[in-house]
Amino acid sequence: MKFPKELIKELEKRYYKYLWKDNEELNYKEISSDLFKHLIFTILSQNTSSINTRRAYISLKKHYSIDPFTLSKLDPKELSEIIKPGGLHNIKANRIIKVSKFIVENYGGDLRKILSYPKEEIRKKLLEIDGIGEKTADVIMSSLFGQKEYFVVDTHMKRIAKRLGLVSEKANYSEIQKALKEFLPLEEDDEKIWLLFWFLAKYTCNAKKPKCKECILNNMCKYYKGKTIVPS
Ligand code: SF4
CATH class of the missing domain: 1.10.340.30 (Hypothetical protein; domain 2)
Known part of the structure; x- marks a missing residue:
């Protein structure tokens, strides 16, 4: 399963607003360098x-x-x-x-x-x-x-990888890392894609109440399909 590249624009549209901005008190470029x-x-x-x-x-x-x-x-x-x-x-x-x-x-x-x-x-x-x-x-x-080589897996990334069905519930850190690296189009712009996808994981696929109906990945998500498919 691959993240559909045509959805990158939608990802940008929805999650750019969350990008952290530098201000007088905090300069992210200074920190990350x-x-x-x-x-x-x-x-x-x-x-x-x-x-x-x-x-x-x-x-x-x-x-x-x-x-x-x-x-x-x-x-x-x-x-x-x-x-x-x-x-x-x-x-x-x-x-x-x-x-x-x-x-x-x-x-x-x-x-x-x-x-x-x-x-x-x-x-x-x-x-x-x-x-x-x-x-x-x-x-x-x-x-x-870069994220292409050392993809960061935190609690939000773990949760979304499992819900999407990219890995099993018992998957460990490196299995999740490998699955997400294969899933995401990191060749486009690894830093940007990582961050926008992280916003999706954090704010849409949130732990307590995922907003599946509005999620751009709901048609490929194991968790959502499990909730919406009515057994015959
Ligand atoms: S459909 Fe729901 S569970 Fe699946 S990735 Fe989106 S928000 Fe998360």
Whole structure:
């Protein structure tokens, strides 16, 4: 099963409005072009909404310089208060401090040194850092090499892949990643397609009440067909 390319325009029409815009407080280009800042932003985004992630990051930025040397020396309680708007602040504060310490101790405070490894080694090296899981590693890898190679699978992507019937309920991270890479027309513009499809997964195929009737993929969706086909 493939995402119909003729629906890309419709995807754009419906979901462009959700694209994050840079403002004075938050510059996404600056974040995504700095490996360490991107990593911290990704940790802050774990299990929370994009609004809360932005609030937590802006608060962090107002209080500290976002670099491994500064963050590794912080008191967990103090940091936790600063990033409170992001939720799970105690866990994330400890994680940020641990990750920062690791980068100071193993990369002299410069995460870009990781780029000296061959591409396939970089992901492994990222996963060696306590507090970085597959999703976080792939966020960083995709910022370096594109979604075509390192497709990011988060909770929204997992849910829609299963509902569409691209994978089984028990599929693991890499099975879902492979299925979505094959399904989506990433050769068109991998970053844009990933993001627009993510908006579809998050806002239309939402966890509690998917809006199947208005979904552009309902005619190919296993979940929707299961609900609408009347048994003979
Ligand atoms: S039809 Fe419903 S369940 Fe299927 S992808 Fe669309 S919103 Fe999700």
